[in-house]
Amino acid sequence: MRTPAGIECKYFYGDYYRGRNNEECRLLKEASQKWQPNFCKTCPIPSITRANSCEYMHLNARITKPALAFFKPRVQISAFCEKTHRNIVEPHIGCGECHPRLAEFEEQ
Numbered sequence: 001m002r003t004p005a006g007i008e009c010k011y012f013y014g015d016y017y018r019g020r021n022n023e024e025c026r027l028l029k030e031a032s033q034k035w036q037p038n039f040c041k042t043c044p045i046p047s048i049t050r051a052n053s054c055e056y057m058h059l060n061a062r063i064t065k066p067a068l069a070f071f072k073p074r075v076q077i078s079a080f081c082e083k084t085h086r087n088i089v090e091p092h093i094g095c096g097e098c099h100p101r102l103a104e105f106e107e108q
Helices: 026-030 037-041 045-051
Strands: 012-015 022-025 057-064 074-081 086-088
Touching (some): 022 026, 022 037, 026 057, 045 057, 045 074
Antiparallel strands (some): 074 086
């Protein structure tokens, strides 16, 4: 479903049936975090899901509040691979075990 920022995200849900206006991020709701529509503008989740569709990657989201007052809160993502049981450093790429790189694309 399209987010308020106009990006397709599988974790965003909007219920607009018969005049309703209920919107939520189900990934933040799962983590008991309060969602706001402006979080969708800078959220990395849509780009991660477009780049990596690994079935074993589990995303966790949380809202981080910067130390300086003039910066806005943002969504921060951490990822975990359920197949290899380890944290993923770069969620756009994945853990490297589930989908190994092809030899033709690796730099020598």
